[in-house]
Amino acid sequence: MKAKNINYYMSLPYHTILEQWDDGRGPYWVARVAELPHCMIHGDTPQDAVSELEGVRRDWLESNLKRGIKIPEPVSRKYSGQISLRIPPSLHRLISNRATSEDVSLNQFMTSALAQAVSYPEPPAVSSARRRKSAQKQTA
Numbered sequence: 619m620k621a622k623n624i625n626y627y628m629s630l631p632y633h634t635i636l637e638q639w640d641d642g643r644g645p646y647w648v649a650r651v652a653e654l655p656h657c658m659i660h661g662d663t664p665q666d667a668v669s670e671l672e673g674v675r676r677d678w679l680e681s682n683l684k685r686g687i688k689i690p691e692p693v694s695r696k697y698s699g700q701i702s703l704r705i706p707p708s709l710h711r712l713i714s715n716r717a718t719s720e721d722v723s724l725n726q727f728m729t730s731a732l733a734q735a736v737s738y739p740e741p742p743a744v745s746s747a748r749r750r751k752s753a754q755k756q757t758a
Contacts, residue, residue, distance in 0.1 A: 622689070627679045632692050634671060636664055651675055653690045 633652040638645050639660070649667035650658035657678040661667035682689055705713075717727035733739065 624676065624679055624683060627683075627689055627691075628676060630692050632675065633695075634668065636668060638664075651678075653692055654678055655690075 632654065634649060635652050636647060636649050639648050640646070646660050646662060647664045647667040648658055648660045649664075649671040651671070654675065657675055659667055659670045659674045661670060679689060713727065713731075714724055717724045720727060722730075
């Protein structure tokens, strides 16, 4: 197995986060590497912060490699669309009952509830199921 050295880690596609901060003395920009704790730098402009980040990342990696600290690798940005969630049985019962009363599947109900919690547009499958139910109530 090939040893993971500074060149290996520098070649990885780490994710850069750029944010504007204000500490009361005026705004400034912070660039950081998402996967590397405390690997960040600030600058007066976005360009200043980002242009210095590669050197800071190299220093961070070299320091942690010398100290024998495990280096996190970039995280995948691919999502499967599936999650495993443990909830109390009482909550499971309430959610199931609510989904049944709205005439949607448990999966559709939870997708809608999660979407609302993060202000994500409601999935079309849930919307159309609710429209059908609403139309049935109006014609009854």
